[in-house]
Amino acid sequence: MRTMAIVRRVFKQMLRDKRTLALMFLAPLLIMTLMYFLFQNNTTQVASLGVHHVDQSVVNVIDTKNVTIHHYDSSQARKMIKQHDLDGYLTQKNGQLTITYSNSNPTNTSLIKASLQSGLVKLKMKTLVTVTKKQRAALESQQAALKKLTAAQTQATVTKLKTAIAQAQARGDQATAEKLQKQLKQATATTSSSTQSAKATSYTTKSHYIYGSSDSTFFESFLPAFLGFFVFFFVFLISGVSLLNERTTGTLSRLLATPIRRSEIIMGYLIGYGGFAIIQTVLTVVFTITVFKIHLVGSIWLVFLTNLLLALVALTLGIFISTFANSEFQMIQFIPLIVVPQIFFAGLVPVDGMASWLQAIAHIMPLYYGANALTAVVTKGAGLGDIGVNLLILVGFMVVLTMLNIVGMKRYRKV
């Protein structure tokens, strides 16, 4: 009953604060749309490479869609890179290729590196192919000569045998004629032995994708993590600041001068702001699925459930953290400390590859569990059984923080 009075109050207050409502519901959509366009088109990044005195054959193989070649008349790599804002500079002295990277943008450096490497491999293959081709031609001509020789020989034997047969038949020696006939057959047989040339297998690849398609973009792979992050961020901020307001304006202490239980206040907050978190989640998820045509493999209800739990953790965390802030400004200061680090452990960087102490940090971040579960559901179609542990851990976070909040309110009233 008293809890519902608090819930009603939270709803009324939120509905009247149009700016906060807009922030909560529209800001995630705005950011998602921006990200969609930023990461959607699989843009081909192009690095510029200056070359000087490099064999045309080398230049040809390096010149790919990722690298544009500019020819220059100077061997001073450093100077040219600076002057023409190049990403790399390639020079040649006899057989030695020297490359200088600007390395102001590591992505471009690796583009050139890859291009150069694959180009050189291609070049080596080409020379290898020409060498083999030459060898094959030589072999073939030898074979032909050999064939001619054997053909001539057989021809000679055949004529010899044929005349012998004719002579034998003329003599009436039937036995010798038959024996010679057999020899003749053998001789002709050898010539018709077919020349089978082995054809080289050429490999082609056909790709299958278990999750997503060849069109899968960066955006799609991180979308689930971001879904979780937005809910987490906004709910944390709004619930934290509103409880802080309640504290600084004295209404919290006034509330506690009524017979309300401390837990009823916290529950009122959970239900009140949790309601808005649900609306936010539904809005963001439905928006991304319908507008961006994101392929959702798993159940949408699991996405909602995970996000709701994440929101409740954010809510309790926000309330908890607000205890340590004395003003809205101080509350904002907790964002880089508490919220931003979480995104690094949400799957943007694979946690498995982190140093063990970083992995330990990841495991105390609620968003790590939430984002993992969301990613599993959205991209791999994970079921409740697969993400159950993650969800339980989120519930654990929520329960512990709620308890701390209830105990923390003892500061304002002893019972």
Place this chain on the structure above:
Amino acid sequence: MATDYVIAKQVSKHFGHQQVLNQIDLTLPAGMIYGLIGPSGAGKTTLIKSILGMEAVDSGTVKVMDTVMPNRAVMAQVGYMAQSDALYETLTARENLTLFGQLMSVPKIKLAQMIDYVAGLVDLTSQLDKRVSGYSGGMKRRLSLAIALIQDPQLLILDEPTVGIDPELRQQIWTELNKLKDTGKSMLVTTHVMDEAERCDYLMLIRHGIALAEGTPAALKQQYAVDTIEQVFLKAGRMQDANDGNR
């Protein structure tokens, strides 16, 4: 039935090294306006919060309605008006009153009546559906008083109730407080306005956490041989300082 609504015995409290309350005894019977007077920082608000059970005391006991504080359930029988207006500014006055009425478990039918009654009492009936953010300081103060009265409590604890209220309305409020008193309710009022102190039935002077003097206004004036409560206050203060100096 004459019972004591509040019985505080030997209440002491300190924050850090500072002694805020030093063995205060206070008894508030039914049907009395009890005034706590003293300068800012004397410990008036701390004493009130100790009585409400919002502040833990170091030693001594507080009983409200024969129940040892802190006790959550007893709070429903106490109307409290805080020193600062703790109001939800985005809500209307009616919504504020409804919220606190619900928290005080006022039945729904009675709540509508009570809202009309308390709003009339503090002269806010025409402004009930305006948002508090548009209220003046005096209006907010009056709304706070209305909220304290919403559950029709037997005991009212009012921390500086008439700050920022114009003289005419102050007069009305005091008339109303006296009417409430006649129905058997008791009020514990802090003030540092001396003419208000004169209106109380009983006074306690607090300074530096010590109860310097107490009694009816008339008795105090006689005791210190002065004409006004203000002079009582000043004289008692000087005597306290002189005593401290001698030690």
